[in-house]
Amino acid sequence: GENVEQHPSTLSVQEGDSAVIKCTYSDSASNYFPWYKQELGKRPQLIIDIRSNVGEKKDQRIAVTLNKTAKHFSLHITETQPEDSAVYFCAAKTPLSGNTPLVFGKGTRLSVIA
Amino acid sequence: NAGVTQTPKFQVLKTGQSMTLQCAQDMNHNSMYWYRQDPGMGLRLIYYSASEGTTDKGEVPNGYNVSRLNKREFSLRLESAAPSQTSVYFCASSAGSTTSGNTIYFGEGSWLTVV
Numbered sequence: 594g595e596n597v598e599q600h601p602s603t604l605s606v607q608e609g610d611s612a613v614i615k616c617t618y619s620d621s622a623s624n625y626f627p628w629y630k631q632e633l634g635k636r637p638q639l640i641i642d643i644r645s646n647v648g649e650k651k652d653q654r655i656a657v658t659l660n661k662t663a664k665h666f667s668l669h670i671t672e673t674q675p676e677d678s679a680v681y682f683c684a685a686k687t688p689l690s691g692n693t694p695l696v697f698g699k700g701t702r703l704s705v706i707a
Numbered sequence: 708n709a710g711v712t713q714t715p716k717f718q719v720l721k722t723g724q725s726m727t728l729q730c731a732q733d734m735n736h737n738s739m740y741w742y743r744q745d746p747g748m749g750l751r752l753i754y755y756s757a758s759e760g761t762t763d764k765g766e767v768p769n770g771y772n773v774s775r776l777n778k779r780e781f782s783l784r785l786e787s788a789a790p791s792q793t794s795v796y797f798c799a800s801s802a803g804s805t806t807s808g809n810t811i812y813f814g815e816g817s818w819l820t821v822v
Contacts, residue, residue: 602747627810635815636797636814636815636816637750637813639812642809642810686809694765695809695811697749697750699747
């Protein structure tokens with residue numbers, strides 16, 4: 594089955610700096626890669642996603658890049674703000690059947706220092 | 708439109724007791740999931756139901772049972788709770804299609820402590 598590894602497990606950045614979180618996946622057939630943000634005590638919520646036919650996607654200060662050859666994808670947050678502090682999870686999904694579950698990475702705790 | 712609703716939000720159990728976590732979604736989604744979240748372990752899939760009438764084991768199914776009661780509801784049962792089951796449990800749902808609707812929507816979580 595699919596295996597997703599996420600690095601780093603913790604990340605501290607100064608407010609205004611950029612943050613990059615990287616994930617690798619094992620199944621070359623995976624075709625959907627979402628990122629979830631979980632604030633303290635809250636539920637994970639989707640912030641951005643990318644499909645395997647796209648190399649990069651941006652939404653304001655966040656972007657995701659995908660390298661299918663190397664089987665890795667990354668989340669980029671620019672101009673970080675204190676409200677970006679949270680745990681971020683990457684995930685991957687294989688198209689073996691319509692409803693196979695997402696496989697999540699173990700998460701990255703991002704701290705933005707004011 | 709409440710999304711995914713799970714109950715209870717907090718529960719303390721004694722070792723050996725049983726309990727059921729309830730989950731319902733109002734988004735007409737086909738697929739539903741139960742995850743547990745432990746520090747440093749991320750989100751681990753316990754069971755999922757790809758569609759009404761089907762259930763499958765995930766990564767950590769031991770000690771749990773599930774029931775897909777209907778399209779809206781998916782319950783998780785702990786038959787004999789153990790301290791290792793102390794965790795935050797998230798129910799989730801998705802439309803389920805490979806070409807669209809892969810977004811998983813999570814409930815607010817249930818904090819379970821087994822003493």
